Amino acid sequence: MDEAERETFLARFEAFSGITQVAFCVMGGIFSEGIDLKGDCLIGAVIVGVGLPQVGMERNILKTYYDEKMNCGFDYAYKNPGMNKVLQSLGRVIRDEGDLGIVLLIDECFSRYEYRRLLxxxxxxxxxxxxxxxxxxxxxxxxxxxxxxxxxxxKKAK
Known part of the structure; x- marks a missing residue:
């Protein structure tokens, strides 16, 4: 999706504010951070999974390093970057003190202390x-x- 298509897509949410709309976006993709849909333009998000990065050579080198230094390589190489993606994604719903919304975190891992403590x-x-x-x-x-x-x-204001 080029920049013009992205802007057109986002403009729909502002133009049709108050009308139920659903969009499916990828965590870590262009719509999971850096967008600003205030008010009732975006009142909810469903985040599926804890956002763990793909297994790869660089991640495994990082994991090995932190395992040797502090015995927490998985946290530094995978868990923390994944939860950062989750936080970026859920941050799309609440942009300022006037915003209100609901976020569903869908993954059994979110009920475990080791992930919840990162929220x-x-x-x-x-x-x-x-x-x-x-x-x-x-x-x-x-x-x-x-x-x-x-x-x-x-009622109090009246």
Missing amino acids: PSHLQHLITVSTHDEVKAQAQAFWQREKNSRDAID
């Missing part, structure tokens, strides 16, 4: 679900809490 403190309140019905219920509850909160603020 910032404001994301430590993850809710673990196992079925699509639970996902639906949690998402509806989230948006209902937000609506109730905004209604309460509007």
Whole structure:
């Protein structure tokens, strides 16, 4: 996708703000960082996997080095760069203090301490679900809490 196609794609989200749109993008790709869709242009993301980089010679050299120095080669060569991709991707949803959204992290690894500890403190309140019905219920509850909160603020302002 060239720059003009990218800009056209992103402009659709701003032009049709408030209308449900879905886009599928690759973590680590051109839409997982460096885009700025504020307000209700982007209110959710589904991140599948912990973003581990492909196995390769350079990564394995890095892994061997850190295994020999600190016995944590996998963390430096794979886990930390992968979670950085995850954080970049989920950062597309919340761009400033006025933004609100929901992010689904889909991978069993996100429920393990070794990965959860790499998330910032404001994301430590993850809710673990196992079925699509639970996902639906949690998402509806989230948006209902937000609506109730905004209604309460509007009531106080009057």
